[in-house]
Amino acid sequence: MPKPFASLSGLLDFEAAARHDGFRAAAAELHKTPAALSQQIKLLEQSLGLALFVRHPRHVAITPAGRALAASVTRMVGELREQVLALRETQDPHTVRVSSTHSLTMKFLVPRLHAFTATHPAVDVRVQASDQLADLDGGGCDIALRYQALDKMGEPPLYAEQQVVVYSPALTPKPAPLAELLRQPLLHEEGGLQAWQRLLSREGLAARRHLDFSRSYSHGGLLVQAAVAGLGVGLVPFALAAEDMAQGRLVRARCAPLPSAYGYRLLRGAARVGAPAVDAFEAWVRTEFGRLTPAAPVRTRAR
Template sequence: MPTPLRSLSGLIDFDAAARWGSFRLAAVELHKTAAAVSQQVRQLEQALGFALFQRHPRQIELTDKGRELAATVARLLVELRGRVGALQEVGAEAVLRVSTTHSFAMKWLVPRLHRFSARHPALDLRLEATDAVVPLEPGRCDLAIRYARLDAHDPAELLLREQLVLVHAPGLPGTRAPDGGTVGLATLLQLPLLYEESPARWLAWLQANHLPVRRYDFARGYSHGGLLVQAAVAGLGLALVPLALAGEDIAQGRLQRVPSRALPAGYGYRLHYADAARELPRVVAFIDWLRVEAAGAGEIDG
């Protein structure tokens, strides 16, 4: 019959040694001696009744059971540290941590946040802009807004579907006829055409608007939608931009939308959160506000 583990002593030392593959490096992290770390792991092995490491003259290597336990311990320690951090923080129930992409944060979310703050002044919103996937953990991230290809089988809540629209800066040379009137699409398309990553979406837009595919000046490409929108605002050319990212600039007159058929991007923004976070009042308040904002911009899925 298995002997129950009566002490958690040694689990932190074991976790560090497993991550580093070295008692010496684990000791540096833990501010201990290598001998002390080795002794803690040895005592843990004795308590468990099986070896965690194969010890070689110059290195250590996890056993199969050690590898399984290391994965479990690492996951539980992350959760434990996150929970402890949340409990230690004064007023943690009022802190809302949100993660999203750089472009969405800069061009869609931040320009609207003053309305959320006015509605919920007691909430302390902490926004992390990153294109990396942030773990949904207590004390780390309550809610993530992620951009991804739309998938009907994705269980995450869909906030909005992205569509691409044609824009240029007001007064951009070549967008006005000599008599001051507007010019047609054929003339506009002689301008430098700005795109994100590749001109492929431009070709799809041309087809959707029943325009011929010929030689165009695909002059400048940008790695992110936010950069593309900023390039259009700067007057660098005619741009096919995500409406969600360009909406505020269009509303403020920094960009002018060209009458034409919008192109569904096949991508959208989804809400991700841990199951335990969905019922938190601060998360519910933020999701409700997000949906109002998306609906007001005419972008919400429906």
């Protein structure tokens, strides 16, 4: 009985042949002759004790066992290629791999990245927008920017978020007191209605009736975009709305910011400790967040 896994040297040949459904195209991809590829697959079959292909005079046909094995081998080869690519990137001194939430990427990082590129033109910043946790331990990411409850961090935040009231200048072009804006739909994140209630209570407007809270959004970035589109008055994270306010796409209401229970953390991957490009990007991110100071307009209370 042959010993399984005595030699796996033909696995790549087999994977290519199964993918191309034949030896000739697989041999061309691997820069081999069809005869050499066929011999490698035959040795693999002997090692595994499995018939992977049926050889006919003019063609080959994969067996059921070969098809089942090909599915596993193709998956593993793909994972191996991704891992090798990731490991190569960790050795590239000019590459910085950043993981960030979708909202922060869209509304904070992307509008500002040109400034970092202008001062560090040799650095290749690769941003992956995902609300899933990045693989810092496995070397898949150099810097992760995460949105988290402040009381769960165990360390000072990169930035403690504050919420501000904003609206499109199409609704009214000048900063208005909150009391004058309550006839508009009041936009909020899903599950974030309590923030509006706290703000209204603080501003002495909790007794107002017939308020429209019907429009909610799953992400802060979508909430900000809804306000930009003039769909109502939004209570939005300042970090996500600052660029739109600076560009005149949003107007800030005459209302002090509302402190949030959430903020941002910056996490570093262990594989690139001390890498100059990563250090430079971290310093730049910290500086950009440090500029987020939502100075409060004059607070006006309802009378």
